[in-house]
Amino acid sequence: MKRSICVICVICGLSLVALAQQQQFANIGDLKLENGGLIRNCRVGYRTFGQLNADKSNVVVFPTWAGGTTEQLQSSIGSGKLVDSTRYFVIAIDALSNGVSSSPSNSRLQPRMKFPKFSLRDTVESQHRLLTEVLHIDRVKAIVGISMGGMQTFQWLVSYPQFMERAVPIVGSPRLAPYDLLLWQAQIEALMRDRDWNGGNYTRNPARALDFAFGELLLTTPTDYNRRTTREKVLADLEKARGDAKRFDANDKIRQDQAMMALDVSRDFGGSLERAARAVKAKVLVVVAKFDHVVTPGPATEFASLLGAKLLELESDCGHLATACESRRLNEAVAEFLQ
């Protein structure tokens, strides 16, 4: 009998864990946007990992990177990973326009380019409403985000300074440097000028090979890239990307790229990062990558200095992907900071 209860418990436990990690959705109704627009019937996707403790003091929010989903975040969650779900109740949240939360590709009322432009501040707003109105969480242990997730983390710090005890923006930015703005605008340009784009009403996803090439050229550094590939492989990879119809949705990407470009944590502070930094209440660990060619580290480094925050500089030649190349160092630093 004891044994069978145990077996049932284990099965129940596994089942609950599996359920918790499954994709969940919350409809938060209409979402008013910073620019005066509206995302109608706004849906926010999320997944939870680990156990919420009794006093709800162990929540870590983990937003997605550009083009990423909470499904992809799973590999960064667990014991010894970036966020330890044996210790924290991790709420991974799908960013607007990632194809899971409300997006040009899935909105019935505002499909394709009818989906309004928004900013990452609106993305943070959608997450705040999910957490407070649906999950009834009014304060969290920490917010941890990578890349566009790091940008959202910076915005969280000034939008809701009292909401988190700690924050770890990783290869993110409080507002994009000129280089980063150009990079995203160039990618938008590539999609919108493509012969298949057709004002967003495409049947074939446009600029697939070119979008792939931007990633290859800039996610890492030329030194790292040349070490990892060959003259033959690079052109074969590009050809493969050309035929990959499902690798991303162009309209979703355009709206997310625009959301990043619209990010500026200083907007409510007269354009002053210094004044924005003064509004921050949380303890912050800022992580940058020295040779990052996607999110160049200048603005995050400056903001860390204004905050008097800890700064971890990843120094490998993996560029933006230093978070993977130096994952052990990163994970240890984040674990120590969150304790």
Place this chain on the structure above:
Amino acid sequence: MKRSICVICVICGLSLVALAQQQQFANIGDLKLENGGLIRNCRVGYRTFGQLNADKSNVVVFPTWAGGTTEQLQSSIGSGKLVDSTRYFVIAIDALSNGVSSSPSNSRLQPRMKFPKFSLRDTVESQHRLLTEVLHIDRVKAIVGISMGGMQTFQWLVSYPQFMERAVPIVGSPRLAPYDLLLWQAQIEALMRDRDWNGGNYTRNPARALDFAFGELLLTTPTDYNRRTTREKVLADLEKARGDAKRFDANDKIRQDQAMMALDVSRDFGGSLERAARAVKAKVLVVVAKFDHVVTPGPATEFASLLGAKLLELESDCGHLATACESRRLNEAVAEFLQ
């Protein structure tokens, strides 16, 4: 009388110099290509600077960079410049498909995409024929080239090892690294997938802003770029490029990009750079830029080592444009090497 002769001499002299620096053309007839094709009625543009000495021993050949013309090379020619025309007779030569020499944009018999694909080896062949058949020069003091000009210089070294006493390939490559291949293919992709390209039969030049963005993103480094510009200026510059109908001809650029991608000095040597290097007879000074993101320095550095050649590494964060940022150091090193 003496005075008036002098005046006449001065006027004649100035006139000759002015004439010499003017654009000149040679028709070298049909040019057989490495791939079996043919450029019909091939025209090669050039300009000369300085005086040819009696024994024709002071000729320096100066080929153009990608998208560049001999008109643009003028600023690098003169006393204290990269090539000293008070000491050398400089023959600057327009590369095939630069819009001056035979190109998709100016060929009557093979217009637009009917202009055949070719390689930089064919470009070198066109220059060899200009020099030997038209200008009757059988050996030169040196070949000096920047960027695609440096690539041509590497090809010259193996195509005609006895033709030059010295050579200075500057931020060039004996065959492109994987990163460089991807970069050029991405640019070709941007042009050919643009909604205005239309198989090369455009009335509006395609992908102008995107082509501009590639240059901005990669000619220098993110660090240098962010130092030199602002969030406001970068998007204004992109908008300006969008409206600039005449900044380049897309078909010319496509064929030149393909010519660079087809470069491989080892092709006649079983793919071995080591064997190719053994064929070289000239003294060589190889110049690379450490943070070059357009012509990544690996292959040139390797070839320099195989040649036992002098290597000058430019170390500023100006990337490919280190030749401008460190022009004094470069010019002095080249002047010393050529003496």
